[in-house]
Amino acid sequence: MITPAKDHGLTPKEKTFYQENGYLLAKSVFTRKEAEHFRNETHQIAQRLQAAQIEGVSNEGWGAGAKVTDLPRELLHCHNVQYQSAALTRLISDPRLTDRAADIIGPNIQLHHTKMFIKPPEKGAPFPMHQDVPYFPHENHSMIAAIIHFDDAPIEKGCVRVVPGSYKRGPLEHLHDGGHHLPVEEYPVAGATPCPAEAGDVLFFSYLTIHGSGLNESPQARTTLLVQMRDPADLPTADVHISRGQGMILRGIDTLANAQAGVDSAKRRIVAA
Numbered sequence: 001m002i003t004p005a006k007d008h009g010l011t012p013k014e015k016t017f018y019q020e021n022g023y024l025l026a027k028s029v030f031t032r033k034e035a036e037h038f039r040n041e042t043h044q045i046a047q048r049l050q051a052a053q054i055e056g057v058s059n060e061g062w063g064a065g066a067k068v069t070d071l072p073r074e075l076l077h078c079h080n081v082q083y084q085s086a087a088l089t090r091l092i093s094d095p096r097l098t099d100r101a102a103d104i105i106g107p108n109i110q111l112h113h114t115k116m117f118i119k120p121p122e123k124g125a126p127f128p129m130h131q132d133v134p135y136f137p138h139e140n141h142s143m144i145a146a147i148i149h150f151d152d153a154p155i156e157k158g159c160v161r162v163v164p165g166s167y168k169r170g171p172l173e174h175l176h177d178g179g180h181h182l183p184v185e186e187y188p189v190a191g192a193t194p195c196p197a198e199a200g201d202v203l204f205f206s207y208l209t210i211h212g213s214g215l216n217e218s219p220q221a222r223t224t225l226l227v228q229m230r231d232p233a234d235l236p237t238a239d240v241h242i243s244r245g246q247g248m249i250l251r252g253i254d255t256l257a258n259a260q261a262g263v264d265s266a267k268r269r270i271v272a273a
């Protein structure tokens with residue numbers, strides 16, 4: 001029998017699944033009504049940015065997406081949406097999200113970045129299979145993504161796909177053309193395990209888990225917010241992917257905030273800069 005979690009953490013069964021597979025689809029973390037509210041917030045952000053002709057909001061996704069499909073591709077995208085919507089600021093520190101993340105990372109959770117993706121109907125861009133580690137490597141590999149689904153993401157909408165257990169292989173060599181990705185012949189998107197999700201579900205996975213997603217071929221948009229989080233004591237090993245808001249504590253405390261000058265705090269300044 002599964003013992004229900006007392007807070008918003010994972011059940012023992014979910015923890016075991018994550019440890020074995022390096023990913024977990026947590027069901028109904030948020031209600032459908034809440035998801036609809038967040039969906040409206042993200043679509044309004046996209047509309048405002050497009051109206052203001054902000055460059056890069058609408059794009060073809062990764063260049064390497066062309067290796068996955070010959071069809072037209074489009075992605076609406078924006079980093080760090082917590083600077084654009086108070087509702088989304090509250091969402092990323094919601095205990096229903098962070099308590100679950102804490103059962104994977106540990107009690108203290110630090111934001112790396114957020115990014116919203118709207119995969120438009122019929123041409124929502126695919127992501128070739130990859131690990132996230134080449135984008136922002138860290139010493140202890142505590143980094144995880146939580147993809148919060150704001151609408152249903154069945155297979156035909158280009159839901160996220162994973163290679164179960166792949167995080168145990170550690171960082172892999174990637175190709176670096178049009179996004180860091182794995183060879184598409186060896187790692188076809190269609191060959192990976194689909195994680196179809198419903199509005200309000202959250203998909204957690206390690207930055208070492210091989211993942212990607214297919215084209216949205218359906219008549220409806222797929223809308224998600226990806227929250228990338230780490231243990232604050234886990235330091236970056238490269239001065240890359242620095243963005244506004246990085247370092248915000250979403251749960252617990254920053255265990256290195258009071259570190260005296262030294263190797264750790266000096267390295268951390270790379271991130272905080």
Ligand SMILES: O=C(O)CCC(=O)C(=O)O
Nearest residue numbers: 117127159160211212213
């Ligand atoms: O949202 C998706 O379909 C995949 C996103 C992804 O793989 C990434 O941002 O690293």
